[in-house]
Amino acid sequence: MCREGQNDDGLSRPQRFKKRSMTEIYKNVEELLLATNPQSPVYCIYPHVYRDSTRHFLQGFPGRVLYAVKANNHPAVLKQIYDAGVRNFDCASLPEIELVSKTCPDSTMYYMNPARLDGHARRAQTEHGVRHFVVDHHSGLAPLIQEIDPKNSVIFARMAVSHVSAMENLSAKFGAKPENVPALLMEIFKTGAEPALAFNVGTGVKDPEAYVYSLGIANEALSNLPFKVRLLDIGGGFPRPYPGYKVPKLDDYFSHIRSASAALPLAKNGELLAEPGRALSAPGLSAVTRVLLRKTDRVYLNDGMYGVFWELRFKGHRRYPCRVFRNGLPLVGETRSFRLFGPTCDSSDELPGRVELPVAIDVGDHIEFGAIGAYSLSGRTNFNGFYSDNVISIGDEGARPPQ
Numbered sequence: 001m002c003r004e005g006q007n008d009d010g011l012s013r014p015q016r017f018k019k020r021s022m023t024e025i026y027k028n029v030e031e032l033l034l035a036t037n038p039q040s041p042v043y044c045i046y047p048h049v050y051r052d053s054t055r056h057f058l059q060g061f062p063g064r065v066l067y068a069v070k071a072n073n074h075p076a077v078l079k080q081i082y083d084a085g086v087r088n089f090d091c092a093s094l095p096e097i098e099l100v101s102k103t104c105p106d107s108t109m110y111y112m113n114p115a116r117l118d119g120h121a122r123r124a125q126t127e128h129g130v131r132h133f134v135v136d137h138h139s140g141l142a143p144l145i146q147e148i149d150p151k152n153s154v155i156f157a158r159m160a161v162s163h164v165s166a167m168e169n170l171s172a173k174f175g176a177k178p179e180n181v182p183a184l185l186m187e188i189f190k191t192g193a194e195p196a197l198a199f200n201v202g203t204g205v206k207d208p209e210a211y212v213y214s215l216g217i218a219n220e221a222l223s224n225l226p227f228k229v230r231l232l233d234i235g236g237g238f239p240r241p242y243p244g245y246k247v248p249k250l251d252d253y254f255s256h257i258r259s260a261s262a263a264l265p266l267a268k269n270g271e272l273l274a275e276p277g278r279a280l281s282a283p284g285l286s287a288v289t290r291v292l293l294r295k296t297d298r299v300y301l302n303d304g305m306y307g308v309f310w311e312l313r314f315k316g317h318r319r320y321p322c323r324v325f326r327n328g329l330p331l332v333g334e335t336r337s338f339r340l341f342g343p344t345c346d347s348s349d350e351l352p353g354r355v356e357l358p359v360a361i362d363v364g365d366h367i368e369f370g371a372i373g374a375y376s377l378s379g380r381t382n383f384n385g386f387y388s389d390n391v392i393s394i395g396d397e398g399a400r401p402p403q
Contacts, residue, residue, distance in 0.1 A: 023076050024392045028399040029288060029368055032392060034328035040388040041303040042288040043377060044368070047080055048397040050284030054084035057238075057279055060254040062261065063272030066090040066110055068236050071277025072285070074377045075103045076391050081280050082107065090236075090275040094120040101128045108132075112198070112233070112275065114140055114158060114174050122147035134158050134198055136176050138187055150193035156233055157184040159199040161217055163210035166202020166237060167316040175199065181221040189227065197222060200235030204278070204316050206247050208256035210237070215260040228267040238279035240371060242317035244353070250279065278374035285373030286401035291365045297338050299361060304342010304349045306383040308376035318353030320369040321402035324361055334359045344384040370402030 026032040029044060036042075058065055066088040067081050073096060078089075082104045089100045092113040100109050110132040111124050124130035125148045133148065135141050136158040144155070160175025176184050181197070188195040201214045211234060218232060234257065239247040261272055287308050293300035305313060312318060324331040335356045342349035357367070380387060 025395045026392055027396045028394055029286075029325070030328050030330075032288070033325055033366055037328075038288065038366075038390070039290060039302070040390060041290075041307065042388070043074075043308070043391045044286045044288060044401070045076055045080060045391060045393045046284045046286070046399065046401055047083075047393060047395075049401065050077075050080035050280075051084045053283040054081055054086060054280050057250065057276060058085050060251055061272075061274050061276075062254065062258045063274060064088060066112075066233075066273055066275045067280050068275045068277030069096045069100060070378060071374045072281035072376065072378050073099060074391060075099070076393075077281060077285065077373065077377070078103045080284060086280070088273075090277075093117075094124055097124050097128050097130060112156070116144075118143075119147065125149065125153070132156070132196075135184070135188070136160075136174050138184060141184075141187055141191065145191050145193070150191045153193045154196050154231060155188045155191070155193040156196045156198035156231070157181055157188060159197060159218065159221060161199040161201050161214040163201050163205065163207070163213055165205055165207035165210050167204025167206070167239075168202055168314065170200040170202050170235070170237075178217050178221050182224040185221075185225060185229070194230065195227075196229050196231035196233065198233035198235065198273075200237065200275070202237050204239045204247075205237035205253075206239060208248055208253045211253065211257050212260040215257070215264065219264055222265050228265055228270070230267045230270050231273060232261075232264065232266060232270070233273040233275065236275040236277050236279075238274070238276045240278055240282040240374070242371060243319050243321055245317035282371050282374035284401075285371075285376070287369045287372045287376070289367050289369065291361060291363050291367065292343060294362050297336065298341060299338050299357065299367075300341045300343065301367065302343050302386070303388070304340075304344060304386075305351065306342060306344050306346070306349060306381045307386065307388075308372060308380060309342065309351055310379045310381075311375040312352050319351065319355055320372050322355060322357075322367050322369045323402045324358055325366045325368065326362075326364075331358050331360065331365060343386050346383070368402055 068090045091097045097109045114136040132154045134156040159181045160171035162171045185195045289301040289303045337354045340351040
């Protein structure tokens with residue numbers, strides 16, 4: 001259970017962490033490699049990195065922070081984000097709600113998906129106390145109201161907003177046109193539920209001005225209402241840097257959002273919400289892979305595009321920071337550009353970005369990829385039988401994943 005105040009049990013810090021997370025703990029990656037020489041991929045949690053990056057977001061964002069579970073739903077990662085102070089979780093399905101409820105039972109879950117299976121909203125509310133839901137069309141409102149107690153619920157109207165700086169347009173599938181939002185909010189109001197507004201400008205948003213633009217559209221929609229809403233959910237999209245993929249600092253986003261939200265016509269107790277996924281989950285996880293085969297400028301790994309690298313299929317960054325080990329020690333020296341392949345028989349199982357690696361790299365060496373916590377563990381498959389769920393923790397606070 002993710003509970004505060006469990007540190008006074010007389011155990012050393014690594015033992016305490018092991019007790020809570022149920023993962024093996026090693027001082028650093030070198031110790032892991034020397035002790036186990038892993039044949040299958042190993043996913044390394046850096047608790048101190050998760051703690052620092054999550055607290056930075058909590059302190060910087062001017063409102064309530066909901067972790068987007070879809071970004072990384074592994075229980076050990078959820079616990080890290082919870083331990084750092086997050087108490088609200090953006091869930092897209094009843095199974096995600098059940099997972100958070102089981103892993104961190106005193107948290108608040110938000111069912112923020114306009115498309116739900118029959119009966120799941122009812123179970124979310126009656127079994128898990130969920131009060132926050134979302135619709136983006138009037139056809140979705142009546143079925144929702146039939147399953148929940150509207151007088152004890154908040155229903156967000158999701159508005160379609162996109163921006164060219166987003167890696168992916170998240171309004172292509174969900175979201176009401178801005179001009180239709182006031183009418184939808186009025187419909188919600190008439191049900192007895194508390195109406196609220198939500199939007200998601202996209203994923204991997206590379207320009208803080210995107211939030212200024214979106215908040216301006218939200219301002220216009222809210223100004224056409226005979227009442228004031230209390231909650232405005234601005235979604236996620238907060239990016240992280242990767243090799244060859246530079247983005248502004250998170251503080252720049254917070255500053256722009258803080259300034260643009262000052263003029264919003266919210267209720268006196270109005271509050272902004274955000275749904276960061278990548279910003280919280282990416283920094284504190286690495287993947288340790290093993291070289292299975294080396295052919296000139298080709299390196300074949302035991303993990304690939306059907307495993308934790310699946311996100312690289314989409315528009316955005318093309319590689320992760322990495323470092324190479326041989327016999328548990330860093331492998332250095334002259335480098336060259338390599339193509340990286342996964343272990344499956346599918347010829348498309350190739351990572352898109354060429355990577356600089358030591359010329360001497362060979363079978364049996366290990367490569368650790370950093371900043372891989374977002375959209376990695378949550379999307380793995382067992383295609384061709386290649387699958388690993390070996391998650392461990394790194395206990396030395398001086399250790400850092402590749403950056």
